[in-house]
Amino acid sequence: MRAPFFYKKTAVVMAIVVIVLSTATLSYLSYRYTVGGENKVDTTLLQQNISLVEQTVDRIEQKVIDNDRILYDMTDVNDPSSWPEVNEAIKKADLNVDQVWFLKPDGTVLHPVRSLPQAFQHSLRELKLNQMRLDETNHLHRERGEGYFFASYVLRQNRKGEKILVFYQMNRDKLIAMIDKFLRDLSPKHYVSIVDFENYGVYQAPVNRSVKYFYERRFPSTFYKWLLQLVPRNYTEIERDVTNRRRVNFFFIVLSMSLTLLSLAIIYIAGLRERQLAQLKEDFISNVSHELKTPLSLIRMFSEILVLDKVKNESTKQEYYGIIHNESERMSRLVSNLLDFASLERGAQSKNFEQTNIARLVTKELEAYRYQVQKEGFQLLTRVDETVPDTLANPNALTLAFFNLLDNSVKYSGDQKQITVTVVQTNGFVDLSVKDCGLGIPRAEQQRIFEKFYRGTDPRVQKIRGSGIGLSITKHVAEMHGGQVLVDSEPGFGSTFTLRIPIREAAGETRVTSDE
Numbered sequence: 001m002r003a004p005f006f007y008k009k010t011a012v013v014m015a016i017v018v019i020v021l022s023t024a025t026l027s028y029l030s031y032r033y034t035v036g037g038e039n040k041v042d043t044t045l046l047q048q049n050i051s052l053v054e055q056t057v058d059r060i061e062q063k064v065i066d067n068d069r070i071l072y073d074m075t076d077v078n079d080p081s082s083w084p085e086v087n088e089a090i091k092k093a094d095l096n097v098d099q100v101w102f103l104k105p106d107g108t109v110l111h112p113v114r115s116l117p118q119a120f121q122h123s124l125r126e127l128k129l130n131q132m133r134l135d136e137t138n139h140l141h142r143e144r145g146e147g148y149f150f151a152s153y154v155l156r157q158n159r160k161g162e163k164i165l166v167f168y169q170m171n172r173d174k175l176i177a178m179i180d181k182f183l184r185d186l187s188p189k190h191y192v193s194i195v196d197f198e199n200y201g202v203y204q205a206p207v208n209r210s211v212k213y214f215y216e217r218r219f220p221s222t223f224y225k226w227l228l229q230l231v232p233r234n235y236t237e238i239e240r241d242v243t244n245r246r247r248v249n250f251f252f253i254v255l256s257m258s259l260t261l262l263s264l265a266i267i268y269i270a271g272l273r274e275r276q277l278a279q280l281k282e283d284f285i286s287n288v289s290h291e292l293k294t295p296l297s298l299i300r301m302f303s304e305i306l307v308l309d310k311v312k313n314e315s316t317k318q319e320y321y322g323i324i325h326n327e328s329e330r331m332s333r334l335v336s337n338l339l340d341f342a343s344l345e346r347g348a349q350s351k352n353f354e355q356t357n358i359a360r361l362v363t364k365e366l367e368a369y370r371y372q373v374q375k376e377g378f379q380l381l382t383r384v385d386e387t388v389p390d391t392l393a394n395p396n397a398l399t400l401a402f403f404n405l406l407d408n409s410v411k412y413s414g415d416q417k418q419i420t421v422t423v424v425q426t427n428g429f430v431d432l433s434v435k436d437c438g439l440g441i442p443r444a445e446q447q448r449i450f451e452k453f454y455r456g457t458d459p460r461v462q463k464i465r466g467s468g469i470g471l472s473i474t475k476h477v478a479e480m481h482g483g484q485v486l487v488d489s490e491p492g493f494g495s496t497f498t499l500r501i502p503i504r505e506a507a508g509e510t511r512v513t514s515d516e
């Protein structure tokens with residue numbers, strides 16, 4: 001029989017390779033997709049942070065520029081007598097101004113008549129006053145060493161055509177308070193800070209630049225020595241979320257891959273089993289055919305001789321009749337074994353239970369059998385405990401199982417032709433044992449011999465007729481009665497098979513047990 005394509009090794013290996021490769025590819029792609037998704041989340045979060053920083057910087061700048069416009073409007077360069085008053089009014093207004101200075105373009109102070117702060121003096125030299133355009137507000141911002149001196153200034157011209165430089169010197173604390181109004185709302189959800197170029201915290205402590213989603217931006221035209229820094233407060237949570245999600249996805253990828261591989265392994269093993277079973281069935285058919293063929297050809301041969309009346313001697317005739325009788329009996333045993341096997345497979349024999357005395361059943365069956373085995377040179381010993389109680393059993397099935405054990409002990413005895421049949425009662429069971437002193441069974445095969453169609457691998461066993469269903473039937477019968485078959489064997493020293501049947505009574509009857 002040829003193996004179907006499905007079982008062909010190369011086809012199976014090819015299918016497995018294809019499935020493993022596609023699973024691996026799918027897993028890789030889903031992993032890539034997961035990581036891609038995370039990157040997208042990262043980019044979005046960073047983008048959000050960037051736009052928040054830029055919006056906030058722009059809003060603060062705009063506020064300073066709006067203030068500049070008010071200051072400009074409040075200042076009249078035509079009337080120097082109004083300057084002290086203007087100064088006071090501006091200082092009182094909520095415009096963060098400490099002092100308004102009126103200067104000539106060459107730096108000479110017109111009002112108030114006092115010396116300029118040092119930071120102011122230094123800066124004045126650096127400002128390119130002659131290149132300044134009229135009425136355009138500019139900003140001056142100094143480093144920490146000079147107290148972050150900050151001023152808005154504008155070059156104006158009075159009616160007489162004189163150019164006057166107006167400086168609005170700002171108060172640092174008030175500026176920070178103004179900035180705080182913009183940043184306060186961000187604090188619950190963000191780490192926010194303003195630092196100078198030396199990373200010194202002007203507003204709150206500096207933020208760690210190496211953390212994820214960090215972004216900073218310099219104020220472009222007002223506080224141009226400062227940077228606004230921002231990072232989401234829950235960035236660790238976001239990170240943890242992303243890591244957890246990655247772990248879960250990874251777990252599912254590994255799980256699905258393992259399940260696929262597991263299913264493959266199961267399919268492969270099932271295929272292998274199927275192949276083994278197909279092989280066993282094939283052997284079974286050839287064994288059974290062989291078993292039927294041998295007695296059939298003997299019957300045919302001897303009956304032909306008798307029909308043609310070729311034998312004149314009466315005792316030879318009797319011998320031939322005997323052979324024909326024995327061989328036909330062997331055939332009918334085999335056929336009924338096959339039929340019983342089929343009905344056991346269908347579960348048909350699990351009915352027909354009745355009160356049975358196993359000791360009496362064995363003694364009765366042995367009566368007829370003893371003569372037959374003794375003729376073949378066997379010594380048959382029996383040790384049957386007649387006191388074993390009746391039990392609920394199917395007598396036909398038990399007889400079948402018993403004969404299978406007996407038949408095997410005859411077949412596999414080799415030259416040690418001694419068989420012992422024992423029936424005893426032990427702890428609620430009846431043990432029916434058949435012991436021989438023959439070939440024995442290797443330990444590795446002692447469980448497999450109960451599988452249907454399985455035959456021993458020993459070449460001596462292979463030469464002996466058999467179909468591999470006898471022990472499977474016996475096991476079936478034992479289990480049908482709630483019992484089991486035990487084997488105790490050693491190669492070269494023989495085997496003992498024990499059919500262990502529990503003692504059960506029909507409903508309503510009282511059990512009488514007498515343990516040995």
Ligand code: ADP
Nearest residue numbers: 408409412440449455456466467468469470471
């Ligand atoms: P069969 O005898 O037709 O091969 P069984 O199912 O009765 O099938 O037995 C299965 C196998 O168990 C045999 O092929 C043989 O290898 C082994 N076996 C069974 N009984 C004995 C025994 N009494 N001694 C040695 N081997 C045995």
